[in-house]
Amino acid sequence: MxxxxxxxxxxxxxxxxxxxxxxxxxxxxxxxxxxxxxxxxxxxxxxxxxxxxxxxxLSPTTISELRLRNQAARRRVSAKMSTYFAIRQRNVQMQKQNADILKELALGHRSLKDSKRELSRHSAALSKSQRMHRKEVDDLNAAIARASQSVERRLRHVTPEGGKEKHLITYQSRRLRPRRFLMKIRCELDPACPFDELAGPHYLCLVVEVINH
Incomplete structure (x- = not known):
């Protein structure tokens, strides 16, 4: 009981x-x-x-006042609860947006790391290629120098029918394209040369081309 x-x-x-x-x-x-x-x-x-x-x-007046106060308090509580739920909903949305942003940042960070690794590989390959090209250029320059010396020696010992020796006047070497070089040798011919009918100075061109094996 x-x-x-x-x-x-x-x-x-x-x-x-x-x-x-x-x-x-x-x-x-x-x-x-x-x-x-x-x-x-x-x-x-x-x-x-x-x-x-x-x-x-309690008198009826006091009861009425208490009821009015109670109603006002209920309205205030209802407004505060509405504000609370609105703030809570915004917080939930912000948390979801923050989670999405964190996912995007993680993906971006992973992509950046992959890009850095790829850049490092390309940089290493480029450095290796540049070293190989420099070596090829040095080898070609040495070959051109040897060839020009050989041509120069040969030209100095060539004697045309007129009996006068040719002399080497100018020598130019310039790069035309990768792995291809042009060497121009300008010679002034003797009037007794059988090719005398050709006007102006003439050029003997030696092209050195390197083929990779």
């Missing part, structure tokens, strides 16, 4: 307790009310006691 707790701040406490026997509920204090055989009767009795107390101690 339930019974009324007689002590309280207003002369009574609408709180149901038990006689501590085995037939009562485990948590009867969760049900507001006074004496009764079950929780519903206890709650009904408690409501009647509260109404009787308010009718005895």
């Amino acid at each position: 339930y019974k009324l707790q007689s002590s309280g701040p207003c002369g009574f406490a609408p709180l149901c307790n038990t006689d501590c026997n085995e037939s009562t509920p485990e948590d009867p204090e969760l049900t507001n009310g006074v004496c009764g055989s079950d929780a519903e009767a206890c709650l009904s009795t408690a409501i009647q006691e509260i109404r009787r107390f308010t009718d005895q101690h």
Whole structure:
């Protein structure tokens, strides 16, 4: 059975307790009310006691003011709850946006690392290619120098029918395209040369082309 707790701040406490026997509920204090055989009767009795107390101690004006205050407080609480839920919804959206941004940053960081590795490989390959090209250019320059010396020696010992020796006047070497060089040798011919009918100076061209094996 339930019974009324007689002590309280207003002369009574609408709180149901038990006689501590085995037939009562485990948590009867969760049900507001006074004496009764079950929780519903206890709650009904408690409501009647509260109404009787308010009718005895509070005037109708005071009750109306309390109701107005209660309604205003409810409106304020409702507005604050609406603001709270709106802020909570924005926080959820911001968290989702932050997660998406973090995913994009992770992908960008991974792509940047891949790009750096690719750049390092290309840089190493370019350095190796430049070293090989420099070596090829050095080899070609050496070959051109040897060839020009050989041609120069041959030209200095060539004697046309007129009996006068040809002399080497100018020598030019310029690069035409990768792995192909042109060497021009300008010779001034003797008037007795059988090719004398050709006007102006003539050029003997030696083209050195390197083929990779």
